[in-house]
Amino acid sequence: MDQVSKKIDLVENTEIPNLFPKNQWYVCALSKELSTEKPLARTVLNTNLVLFRHHNGQAVALEDRCCHRALALSCGTIEDGGIRCGYHGLLYNETGKCIEIPGQEKIPTKAKVKAYPIQEKNKIIWFWYGSDEHPTPNSEPPEYAIHDDARYVYDGDVYHYDAPYQLIHDNLMDLSHLGYVHLKTIGGNANVHMNAEMKVEQEGNTVKVVRHMPASEPPPTYQMAYPFKDKVDRWQEIVFKVSHITIWTGAVDANTDKLDDPQRQGFHMRGFHGITPETETTSHYFWTIATNPSDPEKAEELKATVVQQTKDTFDEDRIVINEQYQNMLKIPNQNMIDIHVDVAANRARRIIKELLQAS
Amino acid sequence: MDQVSKKIDLVENTEIPNLFPKNQWYVCALSKELSTEKPLARTVLNTNLVLFRHHNGQAVALEDRCCHRALALSCGTIEDGGIRCGYHGLLYNETGKCIEIPGQEKIPTKAKVKAYPIQEKNKIIWFWYGSDEHPTPNSEPPEYAIHDDARYVYDGDVYHYDAPYQLIHDNLMDLSHLGYVHLKTIGGNANVHMNAEMKVEQEGNTVKVVRHMPASEPPPTYQMAYPFKDKVDRWQEIVFKVSHITIWTGAVDANTDKLDDPQRQGFHMRGFHGITPETETTSHYFWTIATNPSDPEKAEELKATVVQQTKDTFDEDRIVINEQYQNMLKIPNQNMIDIHVDVAANRARRIIKELLQAS
Amino acid sequence: MDQVSKKIDLVENTEIPNLFPKNQWYVCALSKELSTEKPLARTVLNTNLVLFRHHNGQAVALEDRCCHRALALSCGTIEDGGIRCGYHGLLYNETGKCIEIPGQEKIPTKAKVKAYPIQEKNKIIWFWYGSDEHPTPNSEPPEYAIHDDARYVYDGDVYHYDAPYQLIHDNLMDLSHLGYVHLKTIGGNANVHMNAEMKVEQEGNTVKVVRHMPASEPPPTYQMAYPFKDKVDRWQEIVFKVSHITIWTGAVDANTDKLDDPQRQGFHMRGFHGITPETETTSHYFWTIATNPSDPEKAEELKATVVQQTKDTFDEDRIVINEQYQNMLKIPNQNMIDIHVDVAANRARRIIKELLQAS
Known part of the structure; x- marks a missing residue:
């Protein structure tokens, strides 16, 4: 297996000088x-x-x-x-x-x-x-205040992958696979996801992907969780950092709030995804999903629903990613072509690569 | 495992220059x-x-x-x-x-x-x-008309072996193991098989083995399938080609037909065996068994019986061949001695070896 | 795995020139x-x-x-x-x-x-x-007369270990792990075992460990097996030889017999432990346990109890030793520190090492 996994970028098929970003x-x-x-x-x-x-x-x-x-x-x-x-x-x-x-x-x-x-x-x-220069921390750990925010209920789990960590990044940075991998869970119409307006921004080692779906039908989970009146304005916001990704989605009643206003009201689903290499070829995936129940009486029920749906979805991803890696091992060191949905994932790969080369 | 399987002829314990016969x-x-x-x-x-x-x-x-x-x-x-x-x-x-x-x-x-x-x-x-010279076919695929012959009913299956393909050739080219491996199925008296008159012929890359057992007792399957009067003249014909082997057996009432007449009547069981390397150390085995029911009413019943017996037999072979290979891996690179029953199998090995050396 | 197991002394982390003591x-x-x-x-x-x-x-x-x-x-x-x-x-x-x-x-x-x-x-x-000089035996096999001694009943079993044989030596040569590994079976108070007076002697390639626990409470098995009056004087005797270890334990009524008298009376449990490398990294463990029932009517019952307790104990050891070796493979080639309980086990390691260097 070594020829595939060790120090080879699996997508770009080029050598990488270190295994994992340090510090x-x-x-x-x-x-x-x-x-x-x-x-x-x-x-x-x-x-x-x-x-x-x-x-x-x-x-x-x-x-x-x-x-x-x-x-x-x-x-x-x-x-x-x-x-x-x-x-x-x-x-x-x-x-x-x-x-x-x-x-x-x-x-x-x-x-x-x-x-x-x-x-x-x-x-x-x-x-x-750390590294030889910084065996002990030279920064504070990241914040994830949602877990301590009383407006939210949340839960999560730890998944083990027989695949290198960057394949999980690729998966999370691109939600266009929803229509194919998650047909039976949260997927819905593939073309809606594929054709939604998408903005990718990078600042330092952070990549942000934003998708807006204005005036669309609220999905069943949304309807159950929040008293929407009719059509909604939806958003999906993905933020990549070197060791973890957040995926925050939600909706407000159409034309009631600005979608890019951090204080926007409405219904929120906020996912945390810690992706930690176990070895060169295996990974841990720590995830939580938080949501803001409008009706406190339904908080536990809503949490259970949202966590279960998330679990089902991630089970599907795990199968695909493990299969993908097994197939890479079978037919190693072949070039891959890029398509439009890879923009954000490739930014993330470039950030990792530069960190590895710098260290 | 490499030292045993890769480019080493397992029986002759000599190096072979290529993995599989090309074209x-x-x-x-x-x-x-x-x-x-x-x-x-x-x-x-x-x-x-x-x-x-x-x-x-x-x-x-x-x-x-x-x-x-x-x-x-x-x-x-x-x-x-x-x-x-x-x-x-x-x-x-x-x-x-x-x-x-x-x-x-x-x-x-x-x-x-x-x-x-x-x-x-x-x-x-x-x-x-193919090969660099012939990436596309320069010949037609082999014929196996029995599958399209209305006089025959047939079925088959695909078996996976954790053993290199030539060990399956060895097994099929020598029916003398019937008495030991297939004691409980089609075996019968070991000495009858061991001592039957046998003729081995080679023409190009084809090896043909013919065994005749005149005036012998028809086995139970034969009796069920065909209205034999008494003793029968039986034949076994094995034809090896590089990628597949046919084993045709059958019987006529004693002294009624020439055994080497292609138009001979009687009861026939015609086996097709496609042996395809999966990797150097694993193989696919595609088999069918066809028979000619004398009574059309009993065609389905006869087919079911014949296919089941064949399946049982091949299950026994698979166990032996997989065990054989595991044992070769345990004690690798040792010489083997040849006995009389190896004549045809060794011809087949020589053909493969020459093809590998020529390519 | 090779870097850990092959020709490396796992405890001393030094190279060893041969795999197993010969002759x-x-x-x-x-x-x-x-x-x-x-x-x-x-x-x-x-x-x-x-x-x-x-x-x-x-x-x-x-x-x-x-x-x-x-x-x-x-x-x-x-x-x-x-x-x-x-x-x-x-x-x-x-x-x-x-x-x-x-x-x-x-x-x-x-x-x-x-x-x-x-x-x-x-x-x-x-x-x-054997060896090139002695392909055939130049000595008689060891005696183990207990198996043929009418005063004893015994039984045993064969265990397979996914660990090198010397880890089993280590385990048997030190009974101080009783208090931690065998908490639920024969363990009892850890400190009693740890602090008991212990004597280690070596003669040639034999190491003998003797522990005496005078005037102590007889454990339940002992009480069931023998009509002790009150407190007992207990002994544990471990004798290491290159290919097998005996562990003989027992007790007499306090102050009735000399503990080092081979003819002492009382209750005896005599364990035989044949430790045979299967490969560099796996082992066979052949064990029997014999005891001398004072009441012949209870012989079978006593044997069943003693064998079952021994089995339970060895099952616990097997888990620990297999885990220990797996962990050595995960983090290989690291030095280990010695503590007081390692004296006898280290003598045994030295004997093996010298035999390997001599051959």
């Missing part, structure tokens, strides 16, 4: 995944982590390998003081220092494992993927 | 497998095909990889005009030309996939495996 | 596994064997590969004269000589497979892993 915050877990009860094993960016919550509530990420005989610490148990290996009982605190070796008084200074810089913010656990 | 027609499907409803993904001779039937009935083989983002076209849908990719909706016609890109007017000339020369004949889909 | 008897089967009915395929020390019992009762080990077309002989059938290949019926006797080729009079002298030196002793089948 970035990547999602390594959703807050709800971490507990004081059960450690979580997760590999991100080729780094094997055990994640758990200290009894003081702090999220901790340690090297998932006991320094004694290499059993994964995630096979062990969380205790008040830290995490205990399930083989010979070495106990590590939240800094990775071994603080107890059963049956032995003196603890060698070498008895420790790496602790990794992570931060919990807006119900997301962010992992710092 | 040959190989079976890539049975006609009944192709429809206008559902595309079929199949790899033959390291070539990934999507096979489907155009709405005009024509069998089509295209490269199974969309030129845009590489999803297998076999994940898409067949439409009147051709096949549409399941990701962004590119539509390809039967020549592999992209004839529609949703949401985009101009179609680049590069937007196309390879179309492969295939031909449908006698309910078999033949694939041309 | 040793290794266990290749328990006597109860061999029959005259069904051949047994087993790979030991990278050698593919077919094991079966000759009709005269003798245990036979042949190369598991027919010299004709390489099918495993273990796919064949045992006959009075030997073993017959399941493909073309070649029959081999217990020396590996082919004694029948169906349908062929003359048997070529090359028609044979290797026969391996094995010996059955004390219900164990021992396999000689």
